[in-house]
Structure formats: C-alpha cells, structure tokens
Amino acid sequence: MKFKSKKYLELGFYVDGEYKQFVNGVxxxxxxxxxDLLQHMKHVEEIECEEIEINLEDMTVDELKDLAAEKGIKLKSKMNKDEIIEAIEGA
Incomplete structure (x- = not known):
C-alpha cells in the first residue's frame, strides 16, 4: 500500500522501535x-499508485537509492544520480 503526507514531506515514525520515513511525501x-499505524495517522492518506508524482531530480542520491530498494531495483555501488534515475525510470 502507498501513503501520502501532504503536510510533512519527510514525515518520520517508529514501528517496533525501528525508524521509518516518508520520501517526498510518499x-x-x-x-x-x-x-495499521499509517491508516490512523493525521495528515496521512492512502493513495493509488497512479496518484504518486515524484520528481526524481529533486531527490538526493540516498533518497533515490532508498526508492530503488523499495522497488526491488538492484543498483551498482558507483552509480551517479543520473544513472540511478535512469534505472528507476526503466523499471
């Protein structure tokens, strides 16, 4: 499931003592x-995949790597930002 926070783009929260964080509001x-936790949080709403509009150019390399990992995209260790963006867009 995907969730969006319009008010806090880098919203963070804990689940079982582990820190989690939104990236660009998603x-x-x-x-x-x-x-279960996200469904009960104020300022957070569940969204459909096509509602997500992420500007990859505005993300840091670390954020892009996290996004790629969430999508199951394998990256090479020495990839630059443009190469990571290309890998994400090509998936």
Missing amino acids: YATTDKKEI
Whole structure:
C-alpha cells in the first residue's frame, strides 16, 4: 500500500522501535503493522499508485537509492544520480 503526507514531506515514525520515513511525501509498505499505524495517522492518506508524482531530480542520491530498494531495483555501488534515475525510470 502507498501513503501520502501532504503536510510533512519527510514525515518520520517508529514501528517496533525501528525508524521509518516518508520520501517526498510518499511511503510504500506491505508490512501490516506499518499499514495499521499509517491508516490512523493525521495528515496521512492512502493513495493509488497512479496518484504518486515524484520528481526524481529533486531527490538526493540516498533518497533515490532508498526508492530503488523499495522497488526491488538492484543498483551498482558507483552509480551517479543520473544513472540511478535512469534505472528507476526503466523499471
């Protein structure tokens, strides 16, 4: 499931003592505990995949790497920002 926070683009929260964070106002998960928590958070709403508009150019390299990992995209260790963006867009 995917969630969007319009008010806090880098919203952070804890689940079982582990810190989680939205990237550019979006957070995706399949974890039941995370979903339950997110469904009860103020300023967070569940969204459909096509509603997500992420400007990859505005993201940092670390944020792009996290996004790629969430999508199951394997990256090479020395990829630059443009190469990471290309890998994400090509997936």
